[in-house]
Amino acid sequence: MRNLYVLFSGAASASVLSDPSDTDRPVILTEVVVHPDDRGKGWGSAVLKLVCEDADREGITLVLSVEPGPTGLSYEALKAWYERYGFTGDTEDDVMVRLPVTGQ
Structure with a gap:
């Protein structure tokens, strides 16, 4: 899985943090960023879909913390967006997890 x-052309990006020496540990999705001028075009969804597809292919669990940026989606909208891609979790600790989807 890429980091x-x-x-x-750089208007949308995502970064992940992993320990290559421990492939059993979840990978942390640290951020998904879309340039403000390009929001609402589906580019954030495209990059998140790519991350999820790679995780599924490699059998990797993804973990993230729901932390809205100052000019992005609200907490509720951001959580709902992640849920559309299979992330689950509660609002108590803001952590969401996505297990790999197999059999694709």
Whole structure:
């Protein structure tokens, strides 16, 4: 799994943090970023879909913390967005997990 995903000439990106020596540990999705001028075009969804596809292919669990940026989606909207891609979790600790989807 890559550590950096960049699409649309850098207007959308995602980064992950992993320990290559321990492939049993979840990979942390540290951020998904879309340039403010390009929001609402589906580019964040495209980059997140790519991250999820790689995780599924490699059998990797993804973990993230729901932390809205100052100019992005609200907490509720961001959590709902991640849920559309299979992330689950509660609002108590803001952590969401996505297990790999097999049999694709």
